[in-house]
Amino acid sequence: MPDLHERPESPAKTSGARRRLRPTRFGVVVTVTVLLVLGLCAALLLIPESGAPHSDSARSASADRAAATDSRVTEVRRTMEPFGEILARSALADNGRTSLVVGHDDHSAEMDTLAAELPAAVAAVESVWGTEWARSTLVAVASSPSEFAALLHSPTLPTEVAAASVADPFAPGMRPTGQRIVFSPDAGDRLDRDGMVTLLRHELTHIAARARTVDGAPMWMLEGFADYTAYHDRPRTFGSIAPTVASHIRAEDLPTDLPADALFTGHDAAFAYEQAWSVCAYVAATYGQPRLVEAYRRIAGSRQDAASLETALREVLGAGRDELVDGWRDWLATQQI
Known part of the structure; x- marks a missing residue:
């Protein structure tokens, strides 16, 4: 895998979400959501489908297996694998484009929330910014401060940062690549669902507007x-x-x-x-x-x-x-x- 050279957005942006979140005994607030993944071997993808109708859970499992092999997951795999098995969840928006949520089993609840909210978040950003962007994204949920810092390539993030958006370097006037949103390991503990929705849409706006920023x-x-x-x-x-x-x-x-x-x-x-x-x-x-x-x-x-x-x-x-x-x-x- 090629090296990723991310350029983090300002970590301070998450402060705007703190006023909407549940306070913790540490006096800070954060937002998070995550997705669940099935770590099945590639051989399962070769099993022919039967003529019987699939249940919702079967369709979800199939989508998550496909998500685990998506090229966008490949971009973060080397960073995340040392911290545990990677799970992935797909989120299909009304525009027909699929976003992904990746993380580890210990944050599957946050992953579920983020995956459920991503289609509406994409639509909300489209309604303001328009369609001049990828209209999908990758969301990663870190399981430790070390993984969070590694995903952002920023070892000096303040402890109150709940999430940040990053992009690989790109030439002026070109569409950025390797964009993703990264949530901190304790965001789900510090935010209620409304806080997670707010921060997800906030960071997704930065993703959408990055080429013009x-x-x-x-x-x-x-x-x-x-x-x-x-x-x-x-x-x-x-x-x-x-x-x-x-x-x-x-x-x-x-x-x-x-x-x-x-x-x-x-x-x-x-x-x-x-x-x-x-x-x-x-x-x-x-x-x-x-x-x-x-x-x-x-x-x-x-x-x-x-x-x-x-x-x-x-x-x-x-x-x-x-x-x-x-x-x-x-x-x-x-x-x-």
Whole structure:
């Protein structure tokens, strides 16, 4: 197998999910879902099918055997096999494309959840971003911190990281390959099902938009857009999505600028993620969702300085940074919290 040289997305992105998760005694929260696999030998694939109708479990077993030999599993096999037998589960979306969940037997419950939620997650991302991406993915669930770090090729991840998306290096303007979402070993213990759904859709948005995203683009757009997509068309109140922002609104403490990149790490990360989501929600509500997507493509597609960001905002929204912030503040003050 060729070496994989992944480029992890910012681990801080998972902080946005923490506010929706079950707290643990460690004071952190995470999300996860996983899939179950049948480790049957290749000889079973040669057994002819009988004329009798297959049960749902038989069809599932057949799909999982096929998933175990999928080329996308081959990409992670060398990394995961030292940590135990690899199980795989397939998830067929309405678009006819199959996503995969891989992991080990000790995380089969999380794998089941993720596999069940993947078709709806793919459809949700398509409804916002469109079809200009693979429209399927590979999700890996790690069984230990060492495996998690190995799958991300990042030995220094903060302990609160629940999941991250990675891609093999690719040339600008080309579609990235080797993309996958990796969940931490304790994500399933720290998240409820809703938290897992949110983080899965958030990370899947990063996968979908990766070809139009450069490293160093503004975090408020990268993470705000991913959270906007994760919550799009799901019945949630403003206060349940952004409780910290809501508390600031009640105190009449409204933001004076877009959240800076530095705020997305450290103890204020959840607040920064909430603010970023609310900026994107405001843009979609005021200018329309297609304009939000266009703004992402313009702003996330290149590094931005003050002048280039001002130009991009004016060309896409017809409003500069100051006008955007003023409108966002006014919109925040009208929210039912």
